[in-house]
Amino acid sequence: MGSLTAKINSMIDSIINSSPIGIFDSGIGGLTVVREILKKLPRENLIYLGDTARVPYGTKSSKTVITYSQSNAGFLISKGIKLLVVACNTASAVALPSLRWDFEIPIIGVIEPGARKAVRATKTGKVGVIGTPSTIKSNAYKKAMESIAPEIKVYSKACPLFVPLAEEGWTDGEIAELTVKKYLGHFKESAMDVLILGCTHYPLLKPMIQKVMGEDITLVDSAEETALEIKGVLEENAISNKNSSIPQREFYLTDVSETFISIAGRFLGEEIQQVEQIDL
Ligand code: DGL
DSSP states (O other): OOHEEEEEEEEHHHHHHHOOOOEESSSSSTTHHHHHHHHHOTTEEEEEOTTTOOOOTTTOOOOHHHHHHHHHHHHHHTOOOEEEEEEHHHHHHHHHHHHHHHHOSEESSSSHHHHHHHHOOOOEEEEEEEEEEEHHHHHHHHHHHHHOOTTTEEEEEETTTTTHHHHTOOOOHHHHHHHHHHHGGGGGSSOOOOEEEEEETGGHHHHHHHHHOHHHEEEEEEHHEEEEHHHHHHHHHTTTOOOSSSSEEEEEEEEOHHHHHHHHHHHHHHHOOOOOOOOO
């Protein structure tokens, strides 16, 4: 009887461990988080949902972003995921508490990992944060950093034009440089030594931001930090995938435009083979 129970328990564990990780974003930006997950956790099965019909979230009210996030999470949870990643800074900034209240599975956002890394990295105690207008207005990064280091000084700036620049592929050259200088030029007068890229699209502009801000500024990429956090949570809960079969990747969008495949390839670093359109 004891050995039957042990066998059943181990079968249940193996089903949970090989269940996919669910990831959602307002659109395709969350693919920068998927890219880092693929690097750090290549054996995991993944389901990605991009809410491309309702993007952008960054200029919408908190109430709307919370409603959209709940429907995205509900869709992924109906697919039997073991862990939910909110791979959107705006949704993480405003909807995480309500998602954690509504759903019981582990939920990881992109704000806390980035905030922790920035606090660890700063020597001057002065940190910059850039993101969408909603993320900046929420002060989510500031609050997360102050909860770890109350004396930290935070400089924030919304950079809405970075999103279309990244999607258009204009991440180097004159227009990108002028835009980055216009938004971030004044930061150079502060003594900040760390800048958080608090939007899923901004890792594509990383080389240009580094060029404008100079090599002495440490750029914190929340996509990278989130992938490390996921790894930690899977290990802590003993739910990493040990199965050696080829990992499954599923991509769902609420609207599939003609340009999606080429733009998505740039964000993910490889071509997406198949996408399914769904209604939420
Ligand atoms: N994914 C969003 C974020 O990280 C950027 C795009 C949007 O505004 O929806 O905040």
